Amino acid sequence: MAVTFMIPGFLRQFTDGRNRLASDARPATVGEALQHLWALHPGVRDRVVTEQGEVRPHVNVFVGTESVRFTGGLATPVAEGAEIWIVPAVSGG
């Protein structure tokens, strides 16, 4: 098993209710890993990234415990067995 995606509540309507998705793909970067996720569950894509492919401003993507905003964005390398978390930011009103 190469990577595991952790899916937040709102997006589970597009993952058949699953909060944890394992992928056999061996992506080199977070961007590649997410492409695999979109292929499996297309509804997740436009909720996480804009039509220009950028992670939405109020969505955080973590590899392990580190936000990719501080590690090179979608080019952040992904190690074998990594957990990739998609988490809504604590913003709102």
Next chain:
Amino acid sequence: MVATRQITVKDGDVLLLVGTMKGAFLLRSSGARKRWEVGGPYFPGLSVYAMTFDDRAGRQRLWASTNSMHWGAVLRSSDDFGRTWTNPESANVRFPAETGASLKQIWKIRPGRRDEPGTLYCGVEPAALFESRDAGETWTLNPGLYGHPHRARWQPGGGGLCLHTILPDPSNRERLLVAISTGGVYRSDDGGRTWNSRNQGVRAEFLPDKHPEFGQCVHKVVLHPARPERLFLQNHWGLYRSDDGGDSWQDVARGVPSDFGFCMVMHPHDADTVYILPLESDEFRCTPDGKLRVYRTRDAGGSWEPLTRGLPQRDALETVLRDAMTADTMNPAGVYFGTRSGQLFGSSDGGSSWTRILGGLPPVVSVEAAVVGEPKPVRTAKKTARRALKARAPKRVATARTGAKRVVKARAKRVVRARAKSRSAPRRRVKTAARRGRAARKKK
């Protein structure tokens, strides 16, 4: 998870489509518009800036734009009055890659002309117009407006740089008018291919040049289908009328407590009647003097009168946003508005009197009205009085037999009621004057 209530809609019903910062609500009533059944919240937690009802080509389709601060905006539709909604996997309104832009908010959904039942428009932020020619299946960016040389100098207003008003000319397929905050009014006379600013006479109070070609912060523009060349405009300071399709504008702010405000609504049957809800100023965007007043002109902006009956006139510091006021198409017309404080007010007599329909909602950002199927004639107070008079006049003369039957029935009812009462209440032994009288007569 909050439970969503559903409503059952019948032909002739009036619907209110209420979008809030935390979900949408549907209210239904008969044509009398006295009692409202409430459905919702739909999309709890998502903001719903725009809703509309498309009843062209045999459809009965609701549209809603839902937006999540986290997960983005999408257009959703329902063909069963809110029981089920589409939830497209891919965002259906999206900027092409070459623009480099990404959608922030969908501010307006607008069905096209009745004789173009496949056409829908939506106005978005960042300011752009999208069109659908297949009844909302697919949407494309209007390249003419997006490529306009002015666009680089449009500036965001308080709500963002949005295209919020779309007015297809019902009598001219080539003419379409939009309004942008802040960009101003733009009109196309060739079916949306090219666009020209139409702001002559409209002040930009917040700029050093008070009358620029564009850059005005227009809050709302309305037209009446019977007189599409005449437009009314609520500006960020200023009320205007145009008699030439927007080529020039005249100030019509006479007798209003403030010419600042967001919303503006056209009467469905009278091209001279327009409603606004003035706010104190851009500094203090609340109703002046704590009085919640709708203002109405019935002479095309010649004068404005306050409408206050049934609306709070003390301690009501309310804000009504640009799309939070609407009118239905009934006769007499219904006028409705929602406040940022989550209250919904309505009038079923063209604004003369108002009632609070609902409170406790999240902040209201959009209100639309729709009549389902054929509207049924409305019973007005006058009509009801006439009917009551007729009913009182004996239609059939009661025969001795039917009359006797009625008396017996009524007496039986009284007896049953009296028995029920005597069972539930302790028997009264106090002699009333009447009883004493009866007893005295018996003795005699």
